[in-house]
Amino acid sequence: MTRSLVVAEIVDGAVSPLTAEAVSAAASLGGDVVLAVVDPDAGALAAQAALAGVTEVVTVTAPGTDRDHEQMLHAVEALVADVAPQVVVAGFTIRSTAWAAALAERLDLAFVPDVVSLTAAGAEITAERSIYDGRVRAEYAFPTGRPVVALVRAASWPPAEPAAASATRALDVDLPPSRVRAGELTRPSGDVDLTGSDVIFAVGRGVGSEENIAAFADIARRLGAGLGASRPIIDAGWLPAVHQVGQTGVTVKPKVYVALGISGALHHLAGMQNSKTIIAVNTNEDAPIFGYADVGAVADIHEVAEQLQALL
Amino acid sequence: MCVTQALEVSSYLEFTPDGTAIDAAFVTGSLNEADQNAVEEALALTDGDGEVVLVSAGGDEAEEALRAGLTMGAHRALRVPLSPAELADSRTVAAALSQAVADEQPDLVLTGVQASDTGGQSTGPALAAAADLPWATVVRSLGSDGRTLTARREFEGGVSELVQVDLPALATVQVGANQPRYGTFKDKMRAKKAEIAVLTPVDLPTPRVVLTRMSPNQAGGRTVQMVQGGPAEVAARILSIVREVQ
Ligand SMILES: Cc1cc2nc3c(=O)[nH]c(=O)nc-3n(C[C@H](O)[C@H](O)[C@H](O)COP(=O)(O)OP(=O)(O)OC[C@H]3O[C@@H](n4cnc5c(N)ncnc54)[C@H](O)[C@@H]3O)c2cc1C
DSSP states (O other), X not given: OOOEEEEOOEETTEEOHHHHHHHHHHHTTOSOEEEEEEETTHHHHGGGGOBTTOOEEEEEEOSSOTTOHHHHHHHHHHHHHHHOOSEEEEESSXXXXXXXXXXXXXXXXXXXXEEEEEEEETTEEEEEEEETTTTEEEEEEOTTOOOEEEEEOTTSSOOOOBOSOOEEEEOOOOOOOOSOEEEEEEOOOOSXXXXXXXXXXXXXXXXXXXXXXXXHHHHHHHTTOEEEEOHHHHHTTSSOGGGBBSTTSBOOOOSEEEEESOOOOHHHHTTTTTOXXXXXXXXXXXXXXXXXXXXXXXXXXXXXXXXXHHHO | OXXXXXXXXXXXXXXXXXXXXXXXXXXXXXXOHHHHHHHHHHHHHHTTSSOOEEEXXXXXXXXXHHHHHHHHTOSEEEXXXXXXXXXXXXXXXXXXXXXXXXXXOOSEEEEXXXXXXXXXXXXXHHHHHHTTOOEEEEEEEEEEOSSEEEEEEEOGXXXXXXXXXXXXXXXXXXXXXXXXXXXXXXXXXXXXXXXXXXXXXXXXXXXXXXXXXXEEOOOSSOOXXXXXXXXXXXXXXXXXXXXXXX
């Protein structure tokens, strides 16, 4: 029996959807699953932590924001001491990666990020990761028997279903003040809302230059489609940030997503892999994006754009 | 400044006989993308007034990463030898790198946000804990007044937050945070000849994580149907799919 501690991720006062997937990953190990909620309002959030497979909910009332990784680190340290888990599970997100490896370092735990499979055979835990752009599957063992901190990749486990509330208790933790001082928080704003588009044409680094974007913007406009982009296009200043699709941009689910000159990095896929139909055009027949597409073409996007314009 | 070499693998690949690594014939290495952004950030921050020291843990590949960083303009480089098995555990890597931090006593430690080949995002936070420094992750637009580091850190969904930590501190630099400079041919020659100090690690923890097996992976969940023909056929197919849903 594997005893697991799942650390809920709180985003803007709500338990994140990935938390239910992390619970599912922990529950698949077949033992007790303790779900921890750390928040200024942890008691109230415990209701959202009622998920199938959870044996107990432990709340820690902490004054800082859900972005304060030092506070999380100290809270989870106390939780590990209290719960004595063999496995600590959280989502592979920016919030969790900010504290998880530091936790492993401080408590002398094993650490494995971006996990897509987790199994237990007796006391032995095995984890799998998908690395090198998804070309290689790597298996990991934890020979010293120290507890394992595993961060799970989104969409690798089905989310745990809502369930009747489990036993809940509060853990009092004396948290040292955080050394990170938070200032202004900026949220995306703008007139473009890609989430409402049924069709999105998205350009990536393959577009080559700022001037080349006009042709794709024109095609999207004429088809009444949204114009999306991968992050390098925004970093280069070729399009404003509201066009960025992916982990640190918007998440979209259009009926048709056309990825043009986009390689298919995990962070981009995070924002579009639930689209109904995905079309990928790339000059590199080995581009990872083809593994996530329904229709693909090995072609130059500029030549395709010319043909599209001719047809419109 | 901590840097590493990121590997790119070819589409066809073979593994070493013990199955725990990719055969060297099928990989090419280059300075990790986020590390290039981190080196650029360090050079811009010091801007002639200060020293940028690079450190990398590993073997020959680490040395190549260091020379690439020296070509960009870093002043000195250190290598902490670690075996591939030791490199698989972020704790061992952090312990090795923290020796360099203890020796050099820098005001600011920068790492790339992730190694693009394995994408773990763990070295920075682990090292911050090992060296007992406050830290911030996934940052861009760094500024320092000599006492405080101010940076913008990114979150999911386009949210970003301005944060401050007192120096000495550590930050992991986001991919694309800046335009990394290239060195000239002369810089490259100078970097090639530069002396790279070797720091012998002491008291490294035994790795808690062991990579036991690698196998080829079919990523993605969909079965792709490839369009045959030239750009005209591709354009026609895209249009017909789009028009079907409109
Ligand atoms: C914490 C974090 C968050 C991130 N968040 C995001 C995010 O929200 N969104 C995002 O997109 N990225 C994000 N990234 C970056 C991500 O890891 C990748 O670097 C990025 O998605 C790559 O963009 P790309 O596919 O356009 O570029 P590349 O990977 O460089 O791919 C370009 C592709 O274009 C093809 N190509 C080149 N020329 C042509 C041509 N003429 N015709 C057809 N194809 C061509 C190439 O074969 C290649 O496949 C994030 C990274 C990190 C570390």
